[in-house]
Amino acid sequence: MTTIAETAPAAQEPSEPKEPGRWKGGLLTFLLILPASFWYFVLLLVPLAIVVIFSFGTRAPNGGYAPDFTFKNYIDAIQAPDPFFVSLRLAFLGTLLCVFVGLPFAYFLATRAGNRKGLLILLIVIPFWTSFLIRAYAWLTILGPRFLADWIGSITGIEDFRILGSEAAILVGIVYGYLPLMIFPLFVSLERMDRSLVEASKDLGAGRWATFRQITFPIALPGIITGSILVFIPLMGEYVIPAILGYGRVYLVGNALVTDFLDARNWPGGSAQAVGLILVMFLTITFYMWTLNRGRKTRQMNVL
Amino acid sequence: MSSPAIPAETTVAASGQGRTRGSRFDVDRLVDLGFRGQATLVYLFLYLPILVVVIFSFNANSLATIWTGFDMKWYGVALSDPVVHRALQNSFIVAIFTATIATTIGTMAALGLQRVPRGIRVVYDALTYVSIIIPEIVIALATLVFFAQTFDLLNPILSGTGVKLNFGHPTIIAAHVLFNLSLVLLLVRARLSGMDRTQVEASYDLYATPWRTFRQVTLPALLPAIVAGFLLAFTFSFDDYVITSFVSGPGSSTLPLFIFGQIKRGVTPETNAVATMILLFTIGILLFGQLLLAWTARRRGGSGDSMAAIVAQQR
Numbered sequence: 001m002t003t004i005a006e007t008a009p010a011a012q013e014p015s016e017p018k019e020p021g022r023w024k025g026g027l028l029t030f031l032l033i034l035p036a037s038f039w040y041f042v043l044l045l046v047p048l049a050i051v052v053i054f055s056f057g058t059r060a061p062n063g064g065y066a067p068d069f070t071f072k073n074y075i076d077a078i079q080a081p082d083p084f085f086v087s088l089r090l091a092f093l094g095t096l097l098c099v100f101v102g103l104p105f106a107y108f109l110a111t112r113a114g115n116r117k118g119l120l121i122l123l124i125v126i127p128f129w130t131s132f133l134i135r136a137y138a139w140l141t142i143l144g145p146r147f148l149a150d151w152i153g154s155i156t157g158i159e160d161f162r163i164l165g166s167e168a169a170i171l172v173g174i175v176y177g178y179l180p181l182m183i184f185p186l187f188v189s190l191e192r193m194d195r196s197l198v199e200a201s202k203d204l205g206a207g208r209w210a211t212f213r214q215i216t217f218p219i220a221l222p223g224i225i226t227g228s229i230l231v232f233i234p235l236m237g238e239y240v241i242p243a244i245l246g247y248g249r250v251y252l253v254g255n256a257l258v259t260d261f262l263d264a265r266n267w268p269g270g271s272a273q274a275v276g277l278i279l280v281m282f283l284t285i286t287f288y289m290w291t292l293n294r295g296r297k298t299r300q301m302n303v304l
Numbered sequence: 305m306s307s308p309a310i311p312a313e314t315t316v317a318a319s320g321q322g323r324t325r326g327s328r329f330d331v332d333r334l335v336d337l338g339f340r341g342q343a344t345l346v347y348l349f350l351y352l353p354i355l356v357v358v359i360f361s362f363n364a365n366s367l368a369t370i371w372t373g374f375d376m377k378w379y380g381v382a383l384s385d386p387v388v389h390r391a392l393q394n395s396f397i398v399a400i401f402t403a404t405i406a407t408t409i410g411t412m413a414a415l416g417l418q419r420v421p422r423g424i425r426v427v428y429d430a431l432t433y434v435s436i437i438i439p440e441i442v443i444a445l446a447t448l449v450f451f452a453q454t455f456d457l458l459n460p461i462l463s464g465t466g467v468k469l470n471f472g473h474p475t476i477i478a479a480h481v482l483f484n485l486s487l488v489l490l491l492v493r494a495r496l497s498g499m500d501r502t503q504v505e506a507s508y509d510l511y512a513t514p515w516r517t518f519r520q521v522t523l524p525a526l527l528p529a530i531v532a533g534f535l536l537a538f539t540f541s542f543d544d545y546v547i548t549s550f551v552s553g554p555g556s557s558t559l560p561l562f563i564f565g566q567i568k569r570g571v572t573p574e575t576n577a578v579a580t581m582i583l584l585f586t587i588g589i590l591l592f593g594q595l596l597l598a599w600t601a602r603r604r605g606g607s608g609d610s611m612a613a614i615v616a617q618q619r
Contacts, residue, residue: 032416033428036485040431043482047446048438050453057412104345110340120343122594127350129536129590131543133560134579137567141360147368176349185432208335237439239546244567254441261445263368281437 023234048278055271063265073272083256084276090167090252091235094174095228098182102227103220106186110193121187128180136173136244143169143245165247173241178234182227189223190216222292229288233281253277348616354583361576378577386579390492391562395542397473398558401478402541407534409481410488411526413498432486440483447479452553471553479551480544483539495529530594536595541588581618 041068060066113120125134142148142162151231163169193216201211239254248255253273260270364373380387417425435443455469462469507517514573545560553563559582566575 029416029419032412033420033424036489039409039478039482039485043447043450044431044435044443047443050450051442051446054449070434092334101346104339104342108343112336112339113343123347124350126587126590127354130354130583130586131537131545131563131579132561132562133543133545133567134355134357134583137563137571137575137579138356140567140571141356142352172418175313176353179346179350203366233437234439236364237441238442239439254439257441257445261448267449270445274445277442278438281439285437 051271051274054268055275057268057271059268062302063267065267068268073268074276076269077272077276083251083253083273084280086167086250087197087236087238087252087254090170090174090250091232091238094171094178094235095182095231096229097171097175098179099224099228100184102182103224106183106190106220106223109183109214110188110190112197124180124183132177133240133244136177136241139169139173139176139245140164143172164245165249167246167250170242170250173245174235174238177241178231181230181234185226185230186220186223189220189226193219225288225291229242231285233284236280236284237277329567330371354406357576357579359582361573361580363576366386366572369580379581380445382574382577383583385574387562388399388559389559391559394473394556395558395560398476398480398548399538399542401473403476403534403538405477406484406488406537407530410485410533411492411530413485414489414492415494418496428489433485433487435482440546443483444479444547447482447547448550451475451510471551475551475553476548476556476558479547480541483547484540487536488533488541491529491533491536492526492594495526499525526597532593532597535589535596543582543586 054065056069056071058068058070058072109117109120141215144162145162149161149163152158152163163172197215198211201215206214216262237254238252239258242248242250242252242255247254253276257270257273259279260266260273264270358481360371361378362374363371363378364375365371371513413428417428439456459469499522503521504517505523512520542558543560544558548558549561549564552558559578562574563579563582566572
C-alpha cells in the first residue's frame with residue numbers, strides 16, 4: 001500500500017499532459033473530480049473527523065456521545081492497554097511467521113519455478129481474492145475437535161486438546177490470510193536478484209549459509225520490510241479472524257472497538273481507541289518510510 | 305601459530321571444498337527437493353480450506369464436520385431457501401450499484417486528475433492511501449456513527465415529508481463505493497501513466513475534437529483497466545463482510561452476513577453449498593479480470609504493477 005503511495009505519483013510525472021488549453025477551461029476538470037471528491041469528503045474525512053471529535057467527549061447517560069473536552073477516554077485507553085498488547089504481539093508473531101514461510105517460498109518462486117512462474121503466482125492470488133470469511137470458517141472444521149485438535153490430543157495424550165479459541169488458532173488464520181501479502185514483495189525483490197552474485201559467492205568458496213547471509217538476505221531485505229508492513233498494518237486492525245477462530249476469547253483492538261461502540265455504546269471510549277489505532281499505523285508507516293529512505297539505493301520502491 | 309599449522313589449515317580448507325564439490329550434486333538435489341516440498345505445503349495450506357468447504361458441501365449428513373456420504377441435495381436446499389434468495393438478491397443489488405458508481409466516478413477522477421495542479425494530486429494520493437491504510441473496522445464504525453448522527457439530525461426535519469432515512473441498500477452502497485473508488489483510481493491512473501501519449505497528440509494533430517480523441521483513443525486504451533476495476537469492485541463488494549455488517553439495515557442483509565450468521569449458529573452443509581457457489585462465481589469473475597490485466601500488462605510491456613495495487617486493496 002505504502003509502496004504504491006510512493007510510486008504512483010512518481011510514475012505519473014513524466015506523462016504530464018502536453019496539450020494545455022485543448023480542453024477548454026477548468027470546469028470540465030472540476031466536474032470530473034467532483035463526485036469522487038464528494039465521496040472522499042463525506043464518507044472518509046467527515047466520519048474520521050467525527051471519530052476524532054468524539055474521542056474528546058463523554059459517554060451520554062444512555063449511551064452514545066455527549067459533547068465535552070476531556071482526555072479521559074485516552075487515559076482510560078492507556079490504562080486498559082490489553083487489547084493493544086495482544087494485537088501487537090499477534091501482529092508481530094504473525095508477521096514473523098509470514099517471513100519464515102514466505103521467504104523460502106518466494107525464493108523458490110523467483111529462482112526455481114521455471115516457466116510455470118506465472119501460473120504458480122496466479123494460484124497464490126486466486127484464493128487471496130475470494131471471500132476471506134468463507135476461507136476462514138473452513139479452519140473451524142480443520143482445527144476443530146473432530147480433526148486436528150483430537151488428532152494432536154491423541155498423539156500427545158492430552159485430554160480435550162483444543163486449538164480453536166486460542167491465540168494459536170488466530171495465528172493460523174493470520175498466516176493463512178496474510179501470507180500472499182508477504183510473498184509478493186519478497187518475490188519481486190528476489191526475482192530481480194542477479195544470479196551471478198550467488199555463483200560468484202560459491203566460486204569464492206562461500207558455503208550456502210554464508211551466501212544466504214551475505215548475498216540473498218540483503219537483497220531480499222527490502223522485500224521483507226515491505227512485506228512486513230503490508231502484513232503488520234492490516235493485522236493491527238484485524239477483526240474477522242478473532243471473531244471466527246477466537247470464539248471471542250482472544251480480544252484484539254478491532255474486537256475491543258466493536259464492544260465499546262455496539263455493546264457498551266461508549267462511543268467516545270471507542271473513538272479514542274480508534275484514534276490510537278490509526279496513530280499506531282501512521283507511526284509504523286513513517287518508520288517504514290524512514291527505513292527505506294536510509295537504504296534508498298535499492299529500487300524496491302518501484303516494486304509494488 | 306607455528307608455521308606447520310598454515311599448510312595444515314590450507315589442506316583442511318582445500319579438502320573441505322573438495323568434499324563439497326564431490327557431493328554437491330546430492331546436496332543440490334536435496335535443497336531443491338526441500339524448496340519444492342515447502343512450496344507444495346504452502347499451496348496445500350492455501351487450498352485446504354477451500355477443498356474442505358467444497359467437499360463438505362456434498363455431505364449427505366446434516367452435520368458439517370462428519371462425512372457420511374456423497375449427496376447433492378444441499379445445493380437444492382440452498383437454492384430453494386428464501387433467506388438465501390433474499391441475501392443473494394441484496395448482494396447483487398449492492399455489488400452492481402457499487403461497481404457501477406465506483407468505476408464511473410473513479411475513472412472520471414483519474415481523467416480529471418491528469419490536468420490539475422500537482423498540489424491537488426498530492427491531496428488525492430493521500431486520500432486514496434488513507435482510505436486503504438485505515439483498518440476496515442475503523443472505517444466501518446466511523447461510517448456507522450456518521451450515518452446514525454446524520455439520520456438523527458435530518459429525520460426530525462424531514463418528518464413532515466413522510467421520508468424517513470434509515471440503514472439499507474443506499475448506506476451499504478455508499479460505504480462500499482468508498483473503498484472501491486480508491487481501487488479504480490489506482491488501476492486507471494496506472495494505466496493512464498503507461499499510456500502512449502503520442503497517439504493522443506497524433507489525434508489532435510489530425511484535428512480530432514477532444515471528445516472524439518477521448519472516445520477513439522483514450523477510452524479504448526483505458527478500457528481493460530476500467531473493466532478490471534469494475535469486476536474487482538464487484539467481487540470485493542459482493543464479498544465484503546465487515547463494513548456491510550455495520551451499515552446494513554433491516555432486510556438488506558447480504559450473503560456474507562448470512563454466512564457469518566451461519567458460522568455463529570454452526571456451519572451446515574447448506575452453508576458450504578452456498579459458500580461453494582460464491583467461491584465458484586467470484587473465482588470465475590476474477591480469472592476473467594486477471595486475464596484482462598495480464599493482457600494489458602503484456603501490451604504495455606510492464607509487469608503487473610496494477611496487480612499489486614489490487615492485492616493491497618483487499619480487505
